[in-house]
Amino acid sequence: MCAVDYAFQRIGGKHKGRVIYQLRNGIKRYGELRRLVTGITAKMLTQVLRELEDDELITRTVYLEVPPRVEYELTDTGRELLPFIRLLADWGKQQMEKEIIAE
């Protein structure tokens, strides 16, 4: 398989990029992510987080408290993706601005 393909499988999908992006500055809780990643449903957030965890791009830490607390954080491998996500975000931002000017 091709490396580009492989990478897209691991960070592709509708929300994965944004979840990783929101974890760029460190630990976030489930509820925080749900608010930050606008438009995502609980089901999808859970699914994305599980996939990222299986891929060892994030860690999941459960605190046995009441109310329960679960924290997510990028692994080293996950952090390696940040420059790439940032580049993409910058490009996207520029393009969006161009479109606004064009209209």
Added chain:
Amino acid sequence: MCAVDYAFQRIGGKHKGRVIYQLRNGIKRYGELRRLVTGITAKMLTQVLRELEDDELITRTVYLEVPPRVEYELTDTGRELLPFIRLLADWGKQQMEKEIIAE
């Protein structure tokens, strides 16, 4: 909308990344792309190329010859994505090597 989201919409999907990647060194013909982007069908290649063209990431040049010749090339905007695709490819490659070692 978020810039990361926006960017993913423009380069997401199963084959877009690879098509852009194959155009990294300049002009390619339809048939070349079909061979280089393994596993893609004619329909999907056409669709991807049209979308990239609409997005102004590539140009499409038709030569009225027999047999017909159609060439595709990245635009400046499209070329701006190359560092990003390369980064992604490098990361994917490293990860794939890790997996092989792990097994």
Added chain:
DNA sequence: CTGTATCCACGACGATACTG
């Protein structure tokens, strides 16, 4: 608060046949 379970719609994608 942090999830699961179920059901379902929709669009991406593929296979195949055909065309200028």
Added chain:
DNA sequence: CAGTATCGTCGTGGATACAG
């Protein structure tokens, strides 16, 4: 050579209700 047309499948992702 470079596509288009048609039909079908499959998985992603959404809505809603429920649970530890």
